[in-house]
Amino acid sequence: MDNQKKVLAKEALQALAEIESTTNMENLVKDNKIEFVVADKTYRIRKPSFVERQNIDTIRRKEYLRLMADESYFFRKTWIEKYLKKGIDINAMESKVKAFQGEIEAVLLRLAVAVEPKDVELLKKEIYSLRDAQFSLSMETTDLLAHSIENQLLVFTNSYTTFVVLEQKVGEDWNKLFESYSDFMASDSKVIEQAFMYINYLVYNHIGEGK
Amino acid sequence: MRANPLQSLARSNVAQTVYRHVKEIGSIRLFNNDTDLSHLQILYLYYLSLYESLYTDLSMQEEYLTQEVIDDEIRVEAYLLYRKVNRKNKQKPNNKKSIIDNAGEGSLIFRRKSK
Numbered sequence: 001m002d003n004q005k006k007v008l009a010k011e012a013l014q015a016l017a018e019i020e021s022t023t024n025m026e027n028l029v030k031d032n033k034i035e036f037v038v039a040d041k042t043y044r045i046r047k048p049s050f051v052e053r054q055n056i057d058t059i060r061r062k063e064y065l066r067l068m069a070d071e072s073y074f075f076r077k078t079w080i081e082k083y084l085k086k087g088i089d090i091n092a093m094e095s096k097v098k099a100f101q102g103e104i105e106a107v108l109l110r111l112a113v114a115v116e117p118k119d120v121e122l123l124k125k126e127i128y129s130l131r132d133a134q135f136s137l138s139m140e141t142t143d144l145l146a147h148s149i150e151n152q153l154l155v156f157t158n159s160y161t162t163f164v165v166l167e168q169k170v171g172e173d174w175n176k177l178f179e180s181y182s183d184f185m186a187s188d189s190k191v192i193e194q195a196f197m198y199i200n201y202l203v204y205n206h207i208g209e210g211k
Numbered sequence: 212m213r214a215n216p217l218q219s220l221a222r223s224n225v226a227q228t229v230y231r232h233v234k235e236i237g238s239i240r241l242f243n244n245d246t247d248l249s250h251l252q253i254l255y256l257y258y259l260s261l262y263e264s265l266y267t268d269l270s271m272q273e274e275y276l277t278q279e280v281i282d283d284e285i286r287v288e289a290y291l292l293y294r295k296v297n298r299k300n301k302q303k304p305n306n307k308k309s310i311i312d313n314a315g316e317g318s319l320i321f322r323r324k325s326k
Binding site: 021024025026028029030031032047105108109111112113115120124127128200201202203204 | 216217219220242243244247248249250251252255275285286288289290292293296
């Protein structure tokens with residue numbers, strides 16, 4: 001295969017991948033339910049109903065009180081103070097993430113008025129590089145604060161919501177997959193992995209709403 | 212960088228045509244559910260209206276906007292920021308004037324009904 005054909009084949013493959021992901025997206029967006037298949041069995045997650053959301057909110061409040069009562073859990077603010085004593089300044093890291101945004105926007109404005117393809121490519125590369133650096137720093141702060149009460153509550157809420165809305169198709173009916181949250185937590189299946197991935201498509205993150 | 216499939220879908224001719232018809236003809240539905248939209252559906256609606264505004268700008272031959280820009284997500288982001296900054300700058304000196312102008316004519320005047 002000569003070079004041109006290789007390039008064409010690569011482009012065709014890329015286009016195909018894009019069509020596939022767009023088609024998949026069309027499927028995800030058509031409804032507030034998402035069906036998926038694991039080992040020939042069909043599962044779905046759906047947006048929780050109003051009553052279910054109220055129930056989730058009650059459970060979340062109880063979990064919040066539990067975390068508050070546990071002395072090994074700290075709020076984000078306390079973690080930041082603890083890290084500062086160890087020489088890690090999270091506030092400074094977050095300021096740097098914001099500063100990156102300012103730098104990115106300055107390059108974006110230059111890109112907006114760029115016409116020459118060479119300039120366009122150079123500016124795009126510059127933006128990608130700044131975005132990578134911003135993302136790495138942002139991930140670092142997220143990791144450092146992973147054990148904060150706010151973050152733990154967010155993880156818990158997402159897990160509990162997934163437990164509430166995860167169903168399996170049996171004949172024409174949809175049955176709840178797990179009877180209890182402890183069964184759900186004890187299970188380590190690919191179904192849960194997939195459901196976790198999709199839940200953020202349905203429900204907006206509850207961060208900061210835990211109080 | 213990998214393209215955002217939701218954005219690609221909203222940008223497509225088919226999606227834009229459907230969106231236009233949904234807005235014009237009430238009986239056409241965009242989603243199976245009419246209420247209780249998912250996070251993804253809300254994002255999709257945002258992208259649909261965003262690309263609709265870009266295609267409008269394109270038809271108005273707005274500066275620095277081409278089909279090539281619309282097809283490139285990062286260039287779209289750049290154009291949107293440029294448009295926002297530009298609009299803000301255009302509004303600044305005229306702000307006071309437009310308020311004064313509006314007060315002169317065409318504004319609503321509420322009067323107490325005479326007995």
